[in-house]
Amino acid sequence: DADVTQTPRNRITKTGKRIMLECSQTKGHDRMYWYRQDPGLGLRLIYYSFDVKDINKGEISDGYSVSRQAQAKFSLSLESAIPNQTALYFCATSDSAKGTGAYEQYFGPGTRLTVT
Amino acid sequence: KQEVTQIPAALSVPEGENLVLNCSFTDSAIYNLQWFRQDPGKGLTSLLLIQSSQREQTSGRLNASLDKSSGRSTLYIAASQPGDSATYLCAVGRGSTLGRLYFGRGTQLTVWP
Numbered sequence: 001d002a003d004v005t006q007t008p009r010n011r012i013t014k015t016g017k018r019i020m021l022e023c024s025q026t027k028g029h030d031r032m033y034w035y036r037q038d039p040g041l042g043l044r045l046i047y048y049s050f051d052v053k054d055i056n057k058g059e060i061s062d063g064y065s066v067s068r069q070a071q072a073k074f075s076l077s078l079e080s081a082i083p084n085q086t087a088l089y090f091c092a093t094s095d096s097a098k099g100t101g102a103y104e105q106y107f108g109p110g111t112r113l114t115v116t
Numbered sequence: 117k118q119e120v121t122q123i124p125a126a127l128s129v130p131e132g133e134n135l136v137l138n139c140s141f142t143d144s145a146i147y148n149l150q151w152f153r154q155d156p157g158k159g160l161t162s163l164l165l166i167q168s169s170q171r172e173q174t175s176g177r178l179n180a181s182l183d184k185s186s187g188r189s190t191l192y193i194a195a196s197q198p199g200d201s202a203t204y205l206c207a208v209g210r211g212s213t214l215g216r217l218y219f220g221r222g223t224q225l226t227v228w229p
Contacts, residue, residue, distance in 0.1 A: 033216075042221040043205070058216075090159060103148055103209055105217055107160040 003027045004108035006091050012114045013081050021076045021111050023091030031094045032074040033105070034058075034066060036087040043090065049074055050096070081115040088112050118143045122206055122220035129196055129227055137191040137223045139206030144184050147209040150217065151180050151191050154203045163204075164191070196227045 004025045013019050023032065034046040035058075045058030047066040055068060063085065067075045078085055091108040119142040129135055139149075148167050152160040164173045164180040166189070172181040179192040193200060203224045207217040 040221065043207075043217075043219040045216060048216060088157075092160075104150060104162060104165045105207075106162060107152075109159040110157075112157070 004091060004093055004106055006089075006108040006111050008111060009109065010112045012116065014116055015082055017081050019078050019081055019113075021078075021089055021091075021113070023074045023076070023108055025072050025091075025093045025106075025108075027093055027095070027106060028071075029093035029095040029106075030071065031096060031103075032068065033092040033094075034064075034074070034076045035090045035092065036060070036085075037090060037110075038087050046076065046089075078113075078115075081113075083115045086113060086115045118146075118208060118210055118218040120206060120208055120218050120220040122204075122223050124223060125221070126224040127226070129225075131196060131198060131227055131229050133196050133227075134192070134194050135196055135225075137193070137204050137206075137225070139189040139191070139220055141187045141189075141208045141218070143210065144187050145210060146184065149180075149182055149189050149209070150207045151178075151189075152205040152207065154205060154222070156202075160205065193225075196225075198227050198229050201225055201227050 007022045033048045035043040037043045049055045049068045052068050065077045089111045092105045094103045094105045121140045123138045150165050151163045154160050166173045166182045177194040182189045203222040205222045206220045
């Protein structure tokens with residue numbers, strides 16, 4: 001089984017709908033991240049969480065919210081979806097306590113979201 | 117703010133060539149640098165992680181170097197194969213915000229037989 005899983009893998013929704021993307025990890029990492037990827041723009045950080053009680057905004061947090069339900073779960077919500085939120089969304093994890101491998105990020109397979 | 121640039125944006129080479137992908141960053145106060153591979157429509161696979169105290173890392177046909185003072189990293193791929201075709205992404209982690217990565221836009225590599 002994959003270490004970092006994302007659900008759903010594909011989602012089509014309408015403008016104004018609230019949707020939630022979920023991420024789970026079995027790596028035992030303390031840190032989790034949400035990114036979006038747009039063609040030609042690279043990956044941009046939406047939110048990140050260093051532990052269950054520590055959540056921080058990234059570069060492009062407007063229109064998004066997150067919930068860290070447990071160390072292994074980090075959800076991203078679009079409160080009222082709009083077409084320019086159509087993108088590929090990635091969850092990632094890293095471990096702050098792993099010596100020379102600390103902070104190496106591992107990515108999930110992504111969720112392709114289309115807002116019509 | 118950390119800016120990461122990758123050159124070239126796209127590269128097409130015949131099988132068997134050795135090639136170099138370039139990454140530059142504006143703030144040398146980095147904690148680490150990570151190279152990823154991304155296949156079309158897929159997630160990112162970590163290839164190599166270089167800590168700020170290291171000069172290079174090697175994995176199979178891949179070698180990544182880091183020069184913090186000049187703000188540069190290179191990914192060297194030896195004896196390229198069609199299976200190496202993918203987008204290669206460079207990302208740097210800043211020392212002041214451990215764990216966050218700043219990504220370049222990637223180099224799209226095509227290796228033809």
